[in-house]
Amino acid sequence: MATATQQLPETMFAWRKHRGNPEPVWEQVPLPVPTSTGVLVQLLASGVCRSDYHHLTREMQPKWFQEKWTLGHEGCGKIIKFGSPETEATSKFKVGDIVALHSVPGCGDSTCPECSRGLAQICQTGHHSGIGQDGYYAPYCAIDVRGLYRVPEGVSPAVAAVATDAVQTAYHAIVRRAEVKPHETVFLFGLGGLGWNALQVVRHIGARVIVSDVRQSRLDEAVKLGVPAEDVVPIGKSIPEFVEERGLHIDTTLDFVGVHQTFQDAQAIVRRGGKLLCVGSIDSENTVHMHVGTRKRLTFLFTYGGQHGDLDDVLDLIAKGVIQPQVETGRLEDFPRVLKDLTSGKIECRYALLQGEELEKVERAKAA
Ligand SMILES: [Zn+2]
Ligand SMILES: [Zn+2]
Incomplete structure (x- = not known):
């Protein structure tokens, strides 16, 4: 039973991009506030992607990119609270559910030129977690319910996190584009x-x-x-x-x-x-x-990202063992070192930064 509201901190430390600075900044920021159609999520795992390096080092970015924002666009976490009672009442999710987070779920508006054509991943209006706007290299994030996907039994948060980009983008590319x-x-x-x-x-x-x-x-x-x-x-x-x-x-x-x-x-x-x-x-x-x-x-x-439905297919194929993502894991604090290792080819495949109860669980297992 997930009922009692847990005591939430007012601020948190996050890895941020500051415009003009190619190094990630470990910075104290206020806890994110979900919109009325969103949720607050406590992150368990965030995947590191080569495009994090491009975000840090390429300054030629769309004009809607914020001056300062939290990096990380592959996430998995636990729902802590809903942005409004209406959203909680109509959602297929509840507080305490473990969810994979789609970083670009689009605005969902029926008049949006992209979302109305099934191309939410290139919609510029919706929130882009970890791509020019606040993402997942932090203990908490806010995300619209459109970006939530159920994690099947037996799929770890690290795998569910990398499923949202490293697997979904590959799946969409092979199945829908090629x-x-x-x-x-x-x-x-x-x-x-x-x-x-x-x-x-x-x-x-x-x-x-x-x-x-x-x-x-x-x-x-x-x-x-x-x-x-x-x-x-x-x-x-x-x-x-x-x-x-x-x-x-x-x-x-x-x-x-x-x-x-x-x-x-x-x-x-x-x-x-x-x-x-x-x-x-x-x-x-x-x-x-x-x-x-x-x-x-x-x-x-x-090709870019995946469309609605792809992530459900992907998580299902992972749960069945058809796709077995390779993921190494470490701590959120290690992000700069992990990114250097990734760009210099030292990481074999994919890497996820763990937090909270998932970090404790994995570290206990490693120690045993
Ligand atoms: Zn990526
Ligand atoms: Zn849209």
């Missing part, structure tokens, strides 16, 4: 935070997948998962040569890296009439070869 089909052969660049989950989605669909990564440990993991050794590009091998020597017809390239080399290679290896899915954007600009694109009649697809 529309990968069982008879196809696809080429996957990058087996990191998102690419690792993409690999499992593609294998679940049943398509053949050729994989490449710059880290041998990631290729070894792919083989352990069941990717045949002949479908792994050896490190240092030219990818166009690999594809040509084997006579492969790559229907779709799935680029979870987005550097000059992968973007070039994708255009070289994709079959005539093929598709190029762009997810990673490590290099902010890449070159399209116009003659290659027209002669081969290529389709370039870009």
Whole structure:
């Protein structure tokens, strides 16, 4: 029974972005206040994403980004209170429920050009948790009920947190954008935070997948998962040569890296009439070869986040063991070190920062 209102602090410490400052700032801020259609959530886990680094270091941002805001856009936590009795009465959730938090659930207005077309993830009106507005690297956050998703039994808060971006974005990219089909052969660049989950989605669909990564440990993991050794590009091998020597017809390239080399290679290896899915954007600009694109009649697809319903599908696939995200865990205080490790390739896959009862539980288990 979750009834008695717990004593809430008035302030909290959070990792914040200050405009013009590329380093995260550990700052004391007031406890967030939910809107009348929102809830206050006590965070249990927040996933660290490479885009946190881009948010800190790229100052060219949309004008609605705030001057100072709390970072973190992959969250899972416990509902502490509702913003109004009406919302509490009509919600399918209750105080004490553990929920996964969709960072960009949109405004939900029927006249919104994006939300009305099922594209809430690119709506500019709704709140964007941890993307230019307050997010999840803090003990508490406020979020609209539209952003709440039930966490199935057996799914940990760390996994539920990374499901909201690292898995959902990969799922949306493969299923809704690239529309990968069982008879196809696809080429996957990058087996990191998102690419690792993409690999499992593609294998679940049943398509053949050729994989490449710059880290041998990631290729070894792919083989352990069941990717045949002949479908792994050896490190240092030219990818166009690999594809040509084997006579492969790559229907779709799935680029979870987005550097000059992968973007070039994708255009070289994709079959005539093929598709190029762009997810990673490590290099902010890449070159399209116009003659290659027209002669081969290529389709370039870009993708961002996931649409309503995707996260339910994703959490269900995780609960069934179809997708097994790899997540290391640590403390919220460690965020700057974790981000450095992530950008220098020291983190194998994904990392979640734990808090509260979940941190205690995991630390007890580690000590035992
Ligand atoms: Zn992200
Ligand atoms: Zn909207």
